Amino acid sequence: MIKVTDIHKTYDDGKVQVHALRGVDVEIKEGEFTAIVGPSGSGKTTLLNVIGGLDTPTQGSVSVSGIDIAKLSENELIDFRLNHIGFVFQSYNLIPVLTAKENVEFLMLLQKRDEAERNERTTKLLKAVGLEDQINKKPNEMSGGQQQRVAVARALASKPDFVLADEPTANLDSKSTANLLDIMLKLNEEENITFVFSTHDQRVIDRAKRVITVEDGKILSDVTK
Amino acid sequence: MLLKLAWRNIFRNKRRSLITTSSIIFAVLFAVFMRSLQFGAYGNMLDNIVGSYMGYIQVHNKGFWEEKTIDNSFSVEEIEHLTSSENITYLSPRIEGFALASFKDESKPVALLGLDAATEKEHINLDEKVVEGHYFSAEHKGLLVGKGLRDIMKLKLGDTLVFLGQGYQGSMASGLYPIVGFIDLKTPELNKRTVIMNLDHAQELFALPGLVTTALVGIDGDDWQGAQQEVIAAIDTNALEVMNWQEMLPELQQLISVDKAGGTFVLMILYSIITFSLFGTVLMLTEERSFEFGVLVAIGMGKNKIIQVAILETILMAIAGVIAGLVLAFPIVLYFNINPINLSGQMQEVVEKFGFEALIPTSLDPSIALTHSGIIFLIVLVVNLYTIFKIKSLNPTTAMRK
Known part of the structure; x- marks a missing residue:
């Protein structure tokens, strides 16, 4: 499903060259619950960005669902992300002026799905993340944990091939973290949704089914539990 | 959805939007x-001066305007055919002498000024300018005197003025009216x-039977340039x-040109300030939200749609501002149209020195608001x-790192 082949990523600001990724090869299959771990600056976020088409590799290829995303134009990439990838961010990044329901519905509107389908799916997803009674609340009226659960529902709304989550529990307390992980694991197991995280949160690492450790831009270990 | 987003974004920073x-x-x-007043x-x-006194177009004997003498007169019969032109509504013959x-x-x-009382009454409402006494009629033949001259010479209705002047081709012009x-x-x-x-009295006074010095050309609409060309083409120039x-x-x-230029300059300063104010808003809006824009691009919202939302926000503020501005301006403009500003003191003196009335009504021309x-x-x-x-130049990863 995701095939990363000999990926290199070098940042060059004209003075210093930073090699964020140095020849990474990895394959992630449908239904996996994978954590990419490593210390700060190890390259895990860069790897996630390259997989998500947010960053282009300096060298190598990234194939997602059979499409070499490195060859897509900017607009094609935006379209590709809309239809194939769900994103969950560390700081939730919900649209502040929209309610929980509208945030979840937002990507489906961009996909031009009809109202009945949008309503049905929004209700289902918000129920799945346990927020069916918070649908009309705006992000600033919800706790961090609740916002992150809305973010998960939003990520799933567009029916993506997989969900990329960049340190999704970094701003959550233990209870919210456990709650969020329960929801994501349940979605993974019951609906076969693929999750790929970058994290250095041991609570996430403990519950991940596969752990890829990155250090200095290279894969140090790849363990399937 | 884009409109909803734009609308709600306006209320995110209420103070700035306000x-x-x-x-x-x-x-x-x-x-x-300001423009209505101007x-x-x-x-x-x-x-x-023009509409109610001189007319937009006048026909004279060649050289009359350079040398305004009774001798520079012509027969109105020479131009009577002009009234058959589509854009010319009337001719008002006059004698302008001293x-x-x-x-x-x-x-x-x-x-x-000798004029055709009936024509001037019908077309430029000269009778409405009579402030004391009567307009010309079968019973009231004589003189209409400017109210300023009345005050200078301490005249009353029924008084008789004696005129002494030069008539046609050196003849003596004299009479009591x-x-x-x-x-x-x-x-x-x-x-x-x-x-x-009355024109016939003036012709008699100046010994100008059948002759006039001036003919006002009444036009249909505002196109006096077009009408002037039409007249030029139709007479012996x-x-x-x-x-x-x-x-x-x-x-x-x-x-008018100098005053308009001055007004335009003031407006340019005003609009420069507004441009910077709006640019400040747009600058802050764009910079503050670059992270958010990065997120939106990341999750799959096209850049053109984000641009539409951002522009809609400022357009909505502009619509609200323009409507409110016009709603506030209308009663003020209307009030000063009905009750013109009456200049006093030095301003009055300056304006009157130029020969104008010291009253400034506002214009209700809708094109000012539209412009x-x-x-x-x-x-x-x-x-x-x-x-x-x-x-357009936003990179989602860079924007989200900020």
């Missing part, structure tokens, strides 16, 4: 009021020196001259070029 909208309201209010003043001047007017031991040089009314020609200079009599109001009153035209609303929207579109540039 400041931006208020600056637009002020700009529209100020610009519309155009109203021009309109009043033109109406008083004489010394005497009453008791007071003598003043006056401009004697009773005053039947006093008239307000709306310009102090004209009021101080004008005496009006070797013998006659056709002049428009700008040629006859170049100082008025220059005054300034259009300028505001144009400014909004121009400042949003920055938004377009920033969003």
Whole structure:
């Protein structure tokens, strides 16, 4: 499903060259619950960005669902992300002026799905993340944990091939973290949704089914539990 | 959804939106009021001097305007065929001469205007300018005297003025005429020196049977340039001259041009301030939200849609500002249209020295509101070029790192 082949990523600001990724090869299959771990600056976020088409590799290829995303134009990439990838961010990044329901519905509107389908799916997803009674609340009226659960529902709304989550529990307390992980694991197991995280949160690492450790831009270990 | 997003975003930073909208309201209010006042003043001047006295186009014997003597006269029969033209509604023949007017031991040089009482009543409502006494009629034959001259010579209705002057080809022009009314020609200079009599009396006084010095050409609509060309094409321009109001009153035209340029300069300063205010809003909006824009691009929202939302926000503020500005401006403009500003003190003296009435009504011309609303929207579109540039060049990972 995701095939990363000999990926290199070098940042060059004209003075210093930073090699964020140095020849990474990895394959992630449908239904996996994978954590990419490593210390700060190890390259895990860069790897996630390259997989998500947010960053282009300096060298190598990234194939997602059979499409070499490195060859897509900017607009094609935006379209590709809309239809194939769900994103969950560390700081939730919900649209502040929209309610929980509208945030979840937002990507489906961009996909031009009809109202009945949008309503049905929004209700289902918000129920799945346990927020069916918070649908009309705006992000600033919800706790961090609740916002992150809305973010998960939003990520799933567009029916993506997989969900990329960049340190999704970094701003959550233990209870919210456990709650969020329960929801994501349940979605993974019951609906076969693929999750790929970058994290250095041991609570996430403990519950991940596969752990890829990155250090200095290279894969140090790849363990399937 | 885009409209909903834009609308709600306006209320995210209420203070900033309020400041931006208020600056637009002020700009529209100020610009519309100022321009209405300016155009109203021009309109009043033109109406008083051109529309209700001189006419937009006049026909004279060639050389009359350079040398205004009775000898430079022509027969109105030479141009009577003009009334058959589509854009020419009437001809009003006049005699413009000069004489010394005497009453008791007071003598003043006056401009004697002989005109067709019925035509001038019908087309330029001269009768409405009579402030005391009566307009010409079968029972009231005599003189209409400018109210300024009345005050200078201490005249009353029924008094008789004695005229002494030069008639056609060196003949003596003299006569006694009773005053039947006093008239307000709306310009102090004209009021101080004008005496009006019926055309046939003037022809008799100046020994000009069948001749006139001037013919006002009444036009249909505002296209006096087109009408002037039409007249030129239809008459013998070797013998006659056709002049428009700008040629006859170049100082008025220059005054309007200079004043318009001054007004435009003030408006340019105002719009520069508004442009910077709007640009400030757009700059802050774009910079503050670059992280958010990065997130939206990351999750799959096209850049063009983000641009639409950002531009919609400023357009919505502009619409609100323009509507509020116009709503506030309208009653003020209407009030000063009904109750013109009456200049007093030094300003009154300056304006009257130019020969104009010291009253400034505002103009209700809707094109003023439309023009300034259009300028505001144009400014909004121009400042949003920055938004377009920033969003188009946005890199989601860089934006989200900020």
